[in-house]
Amino acid sequence: MQNSGVFYSSCFLTNKTEYSHEGYSVSTPSGLYTVLYQFDYGSDFELHVGSACRPSEGSGESVKNNAAGGSNEDTASHRVFYNTGYGGTYQTYYPGDIKNLISALKNENASSKRL
Amino acid sequence: MKKNLTVLALCGTALLTACGQEQQPPVTVAEVPGVEAAAGWTQVVREGWPEAVPREGLAKGLTLPIERYLVSYADEITFLEGRGNAEIKCMRALGFPSWRTEKLGANPPSSGSSSNMERRYGITIRSEAEKTGYHDPSESAGSTSSLAGQETPQAIAALKGKQNGKAVQALEGKPIPEGGCIGESRRQVPSPDITLAEELSGQSFTASQETPEVKAAMAAWSACMKERGYQVATVWDAANLTDPASSSSAGDVEKKTALAEVDCKQQTDLVAIWFKAEQKIQETLVAKHQDALGKARANTVAGLTAARQVTAATR
Numbered sequence: 001m002q003n004s005g006v007f008y009s010s011c012f013l014t015n016k017t018e019y020s021h022e023g024y025s026v027s028t029p030s031g032l033y034t035v036l037y038q039f040d041y042g043s044d045f046e047l048h049v050g051s052a053c054r055p056s057e058g059s060g061e062s063v064k065n066n067a068a069g070g071s072n073e074d075t076a077s078h079r080v081f082y083n084t085g086y087g088g089t090y091q092t093y094y095p096g097d098i099k100n101l102i103s104a105l106k107n108e109n110a111s112s113k114r115l
Numbered sequence: 116m117k118k119n120l121t122v123l124a125l126c127g128t129a130l131l132t133a134c135g136q137e138q139q140p141p142v143t144v145a146e147v148p149g150v151e152a153a154a155g156w157t158q159v160v161r162e163g164w165p166e167a168v169p170r171e172g173l174a175k176g177l178t179l180p181i182e183r184y185l186v187s188y189a190d191e192i193t194f195l196e197g198r199g200n201a202e203i204k205c206m207r208a209l210g211f212p213s214w215r216t217e218k219l220g221a222n223p224p225s226s227g228s229s230s231n232m233e234r235r236y237g238i239t240i241r242s243e244a245e246k247t248g249y250h251d252p253s254e255s256a257g258s259t260s261s262l263a264g265q266e267t268p269q270a271i272a273a274l275k276g277k278q279n280g281k282a283v284q285a286l287e288g289k290p291i292p293e294g295g296c297i298g299e300s301r302r303q304v305p306s307p308d309i310t311l312a313e314e315l316s317g318q319s320f321t322a323s324q325e326t327p328e329v330k331a332a333m334a335a336w337s338a339c340m341k342e343r344g345y346q347v348a349t350v351w352d353a354a355n356l357t358d359p360a361s362s363s364s365a366g367d368v369e370k371k372t373a374l375a376e377v378d379c380k381q382q383t384d385l386v387a388i389w390f391k392a393e394q395k396i397q398e399t400l401v402a403k404h405q406d407a408l409g410k411a412r413a414n415t416v417a418g419l420t421a422a423r424q425v426t427a428a429t430r
Contacts, residue, residue, distance in 0.1 A: 019250065025359045075198070075217060075297075077191060082320070084354045085249035086226075087234045089320040091313045092186075094306035095198065096297075102310070104317025113224060115191055 011053035012037055012063040015074055017113045020084045021064035037063040067109045071098040077115040084110045155213075156429045157199030160220040163253075164188060165227030172240035173377065173386040174232045180397045181319070184312035184408045185229035190419055192220050194307060197422025200429050201303040202274075205296035209273040209289050215262055225253040230316060236389050237350035241377045248369030249354050304422045308414035311407055315400045323393035324349075332388040339379035350376060350385075 012021075023036040072078055072093040082088025082105060091102050092115075101109065152158050167187050169175050186194075199216035206214035225243070226233040238244055243252055272278045273286055276295030283291055292299040323329055333349055340347050347353045353376045357369040380386055401408060 020358050022358055075202075076195065081231070083237070083351050084358050085234070085238075086224075086231070086251060087237050087249075087351070087354055088231070089235065089313075089317045090231055091317070092307075092309065094194075096301045097306060099310070102314040102317045104314075104321050115188075115195070115224075 009053060010056050010059040019111055021110050022062060064110050065107050067101060068106055069100040072096060079113045079115065080105055080109050081111045082108055086111050086113055153429045156203055157196050157216045158218045159192060159196055160218060164223045165225055167227050169228060169233045173380055174239040177232050177390050179230045179394060180401045181312055181316045182229045184412050185309055186307045187229055188223060188227045193419055194422045195219050197304040197425040198300045201300035201425050202296050205299045206273060209286055211270055211273060214265060223253065225251055236386050237354065238373055238377060239386055244373035244377050245370060248366065248373040249357065303425055305418040307418055308411040311411050315404060319393050319396040319400055322396050323389060326392045329389050329392050332383055332385045335383040336379050336385045339382050340375060343375045345375060
């Protein structure tokens with residue numbers, strides 16, 4: 001993902017705090033139900049600068065430790081952390097920010113917090 | 116004022132190079148008074164906010180040099196408050212007198228350090244480990260509150276300046292700013308300029324783990340964990356042992372792991388050793404990038420001042 005110009009990429013969308021970018025588990029009467037986060041195969045999601053999320057390289061891959069950049073389409077800030085459970089160093093995406101992850105976090109993203 | 120006079124006097128008699136290396140005092144947000152949120156504008160809850168420096172645990176009192184170029188939680192909220200108020204002002208002008216934005220500050224994180232010091236080297240607070248393992252004790256879903264009811268198609272057009280993918284120039288004769296009211300709020304309240312500081316913070320974070328002293332302390336920590344039955348090379352592995360998506364461990368297992376992590380850190384002094392190594396690396400990085408960091412900090416201060424001014428004008 002370049003730092004300027006229009007791009008298309010597989011995306012993972014969230015508007016909440018994520019303890020782990022791998023996903024989460026829920027206890028159900030029939031056992032543990034695990035949801036794994038993957039970069040989206042599917043639908044077009046337009047980003048505010050004219051770029052968009054589309055099925056492309058990375059589709060179907062795990063989100064954790066596999067992201068190269070992000071776009072904040074929310075009205076709140078999101079912080080991306082190095083480790084699960086908001087551990088390690090972080091990078092802030094302010095509303096409207098569309099940029100690559102810093103070198104310490106590229107392919108080393110494991111959780112995020114919505115401020 | 117006295118402090119500045121002392122520095123000037125020193126510069127008068129000392130070598131120029133010594134003056135050049137003098138660290139600049141941190142630039143603080145200008146004294147635009149904070150105001151109580153006016154009714155109908157962005158609401159802010161200011162209770163239970165975390166401190167900027169850890170108050171307990173193995174990282175108590177620790178701050179890194181890069182923090183003066185990052186943003187405190189209070190400043191993050193000041194910024195979002197300004198953005199929210201700029202959005203409301205714009206929406207009202209376009210014919211939406213009851214437009215509301217999300218309440219801010221209601222779910223503050225337990226960590227207020229701008230370098231994430233409480234969890235920078237993994238967890239450091241024993242009482243947290245005991246209560247909630249690796250989870251944030253103040254954790255809530257943090258999802259958007261339900262303001263969906265106000266988002267009519269007309270409102271969205273005003274908010275984003277777009278409808279069905281096409282730009283909308285005006286609403287009932289009133290011109291819509293480019294990018295809608297969201298675009299307008301971004302122009303009125305620029306984001307904090309902290310990407311460079313975050314990048315450098317990331318570099319020192321990575322580099323510190325490669326130093327011989329940190330490697331040795333981590334190995335000692337790992338040996339301590341092994342004695343307790345955990346096969347983990349680094350603190351990152353410990354948190355991942357109970358990643359909710361890859362293990363079906365119950366809360367108790369997570370808590371026990373977290374407690375072992377903290378106790379072994381105490382035993383090996385890992386946090387203090389790691390902090391010292393990173394502090395040294397950061398001092399060099401900050402000195403090397405002083406100019407760029409200073410400029411970015413000035414931009415951040417300007418943005419936060421603008422945010423406060425927008426909010427003050429709602430009164």
